Amino acid sequence: MATIPEREPFIQPLNADWYQQYVEEVSMLRLDVIHPVVSGNKWYKLQYYLKEAQQAGAEGILTFGGAYSNHLVATAAAAQACGLKSIGIVRGIHAAETQTPTLKECVSFGMKLIFVTKEEYDRKYDAEYHATLNEKYKAYYIVDEGGAGELGVKGSETIAKYIPEGYTHICVSSGTGTTLCGIRRALNEQVNVSGYVPMKGGAYISKDINNYLPAHLHNSYTLFDDWHFGGFGKKNDELVEFMNAFYQVNKIPLDMVYTAKMMYGVKQQLAAGHFPKNARILCIHTGGLQGNSTIKDKLVY
Ligand SMILES: *Cc1c(COP(=O)(O)O)cnc(C)c1O
Numbered sequence: 001m002a003t004i005p006e007r008e009p010f011i012q013p014l015n016a017d018w019y020q021q022y023v024e025e026v027s028m029l030r031l032d033v034i035h036p037v038v039s040g041n042k043w044y045k046l047q048y049y050l051k052e053a054q055q056a057g058a059e060g061i062l063t064f065g066g067a068y069s070n071h072l073v074a075t076a077a078a079a080q081a082c083g084l085k086s087i088g089i090v091r092g093i094h095a096a097e098t099q100t101p102t103l104k105e106c107v108s109f110g111m112k113l114i115f116v117t118k119e120e121y122d123r124k125y126d127a128e129y130h131a132t133l134n135e136k137y138k139a140y141y142i143v144d145e146g147g148a149g150e151l152g153v154k155g156s157e158t159i160a161k162y163i164p165e166g167y168t169h170i171c172v173s174s175g176t177g178t179t180l181c182g183i184r185r186a187l188n189e190q191v192n193v194s195g196y197v198p199m200k201g202g203a204y205i206s207k208d209i210n211n212y213l214p215a216h217l218h219n220s221y222t223l224f225d226d227w228h229f230g231g232f233g234k235k236n237d238e239l240v241e242f243m244n245a246f247y248q249v250n251k252i253p254l255d256m257v258y259t260a261k262m263m264y265g266v267k268q269q270l271a272a273g274h275f276p277k278n279a280r281i282l283c284i285h286t287g288g289l290q291g292n293s294t295i296k297d298k299l300v301y
Pocket of ligand 1: 039041042070071146173174175176177178179180255258259286287288289
């Protein structure tokens with residue numbers, strides 16, 4: 001049976017030319033290296049859900065995602081590695097015809113895909129809808145979209161063991177904010193934690209994040225949503241050029257949905273003097289590289 005992580009995460013300093021004029025250090029925590037398709041942070045978010053499903057004697061995991069979802073493919077691979085089956089409820093009937101590389105990957109890990117209308121998909125948090133699904137897929141344990149929820153946060157806390165003392169700033173890309181929340185809960189309050197949200201107007205996720213934080217930590221992190229490049233999943237030539245340049249200088253591949261937008265933002269913040277000169281910044285590489293398949297031809301990596 002496959003094991004995850006296949007490879008331990010490690011910290012890689014960026015090329016000094018990238019930051020030395022502004023701060024003491026910028027490094028990346030390479031969670032992306034743990035597995036070729038199980039996106040860095042997704043495995044950590046899923047681990048306690050998988051355990052609970054196994055303990056409950058479930059036959060498989062049922063979860064939700066779009067046609068490019070890192071979470072869906074991570075769930076398919078992680079479930080298979082644990083000897084569990086998986087079902088993916090996929091947003092949009094049309095997704096069935098245009099099977100994306102992500103969905104093909106899901107199928108290759110044994111996931112059964114069920115395509116539903118956008119209206120049905122929007123009921124993903126609805127208790128009644130879950131009851132219907134439980135009725136139909138009896139032995140399946142339901143995990144929310146993106147692995148959000150308390151067990152996802154608890155799983156993300158374990159990422160902190162790869163973050164040594166001495167870093168002053170932690171930067172992480174945030175979709176649901178689950179990963180940020182776990183890291184915030186686990187680290188010393190003196191450490192600055194910032195989330196870079198790739199959705200337009202994405203700072204609204206603070207509401208969800210605060211649900212999982214004790215009150216005294218509600219203002220203990222910052223969200224930046226300036227670098228969405230038009231919205232979730234959107235990209236332009238500038239972003240792609242940035243990804244290529246970043247790879248050439250640092251030998252680190254970024255994904256177009258999350259980590260590229262974060263590093264673009266960090267670079268602008270460095271130049272704008274946002275960080276103090278003695279800052280030691282650790283950016284979390286949360287993975288997601290499978291999502292680059294649609295722009296493969298434009299990338300140098
Ligand atoms: C899902 C994902 C995120 C967002 O994680 P959240 O815990 O939902 O905030 C960030 N980066 C990558 C590569 C992801 O796949």
